[in-house]
Amino acid sequence: MMTLSEVLDVARSGRWAVPHFNISNFVQLKGIIAACAELRSPVMIGTSEGEVEFIGFKVARAMVDALKAETGLPLFLNADHFHSFAMCKKAIDEGYDGVHIDMSKKPYKENINETKQVVRYARAAEKDISVEGELGYIVTDSSKIYKKIVAIPQESLTKPGEAISYIEETGVDRFAAAVGSLHGIAANKPILDFYRIERLREIIPKNTTLVLHGGSGLLDNDFKRAIELGINNIHISTTIRAAYIKALKKALKEKKDETTPYKLYDPVVRAVAETVKEHIKLFGSQNKSME
Numbered sequence: 001m002m003t004l005s006e007v008l009d010v011a012r013s014g015r016w017a018v019p020h021f022n023i024s025n026f027v028q029l030k031g032i033i034a035a036c037a038e039l040r041s042p043v044m045i046g047t048s049e050g051e052v053e054f055i056g057f058k059v060a061r062a063m064v065d066a067l068k069a070e071t072g073l074p075l076f077l078n079a080d081h082f083h084s085f086a087m088c089k090k091a092i093d094e095g096y097d098g099v100h101i102d103m104s105k106k107p108y109k110e111n112i113n114e115t116k117q118v119v120r121y122a123r124a125a126e127k128d129i130s131v132e133g134e135l136g137y138i139v140t141d142s143s144k145i146y147k148k149i150v151a152i153p154q155e156s157l158t159k160p161g162e163a164i165s166y167i168e169e170t171g172v173d174r175f176a177a178a179v180g181s182l183h184g185i186a187a188n189k190p191i192l193d194f195y196r197i198e199r200l201r202e203i204i205p206k207n208t209t210l211v212l213h214g215g216s217g218l219l220d221n222d223f224k225r226a227i228e229l230g231i232n233n234i235h236i237s238t239t240i241r242a243a244y245i246k247a248l249k250k251a252l253k254e255k256k257d258e259t260t261p262y263k264l265y266d267p268v269v270r271a272v273a274e275t276v277k278e279h280i281k282l283f284g285s286q287n288k289s290m291e
């Protein structure tokens with residue numbers, strides 16, 4: 001079976017995007033994998049520091065392994081927005097396939113140093129670990145739905161010149177850039193800086209994967225255009241969470257006397273799967289499982 005780096009290589013040359021969805025329990029994972037199995041899509045399953053604190057590293061790994069065996073799909077586990085070398089080391093030691101070291105809110109030098117340390121540790125591991133670094137920062141939080149328009153300061157966006165030195169110095173495999181998207185869902189009109197995406201793709205090394213975070217709330221055409229311009233990995237979290245909660249609230253309301261959890265969760269799994277399928281189709285990852 002292909003490694004995460006190999007799947008990302010194929011995505012870059014084929015101009016499609018590997019989807020990345022976050023989970024904090026088995027119900028979310030079940031919905032995501034049902035969609036991926038139906039459409040034969042590879043997928044990255046992400047846990048943030050908070051999410052993995054709830055699930056547990058070993059349980060996250062075991063769930064993904066079990067579903068990988070059951071479906072035969074290329075499923076990968078990624079540490080999403082981990083904020084220290086120590087946490088990334090823990091994820092690598094626990095068998096994660098990828099780590100994202102996010103020091104984007106720290107000063108440039110500190111970001112470089114901590115990221116370098118993660119890359120060095122990952123390269124020394126027995127298996128192929130894909131490392132993501134981030135430069136420029138996203139101003140919002142994925143646990144929130146913002147009712148108002150959020151201001152995005154120009155200095156928070158990734159500067160292409162700095163991106164090159166950052167990638168060259170750290171040696172990261174995946175590069176998360178701040179290009180106008182937001183974590184969570186805000187009232188902002190989608191404001192992706194397509195020129196910046198295009199420019200970044202032109203100048204960063206060919207074998208570096210350009211990652212788009214904050215995919216929730218973007219329009220279908222935004223995804224398509226971003227992929228055309230060189231995004232090959234897209235993170236979706238809040239949209240899935242929102243679909244989950246909406247379906248759960250509806251089920252609780254409709255079946256007031258139900259005491260069997262899996263009966264309440266059945267429509268939740270289906271709602272998550274539907275949302276995931278829409279994204280897979282937009283990202284072009286359908287039938288890319290490469291059996």
Ligand SMILES: [Zn+2]
Nearest residue numbers: 183213214235
């Ligand atoms: Zn993110």
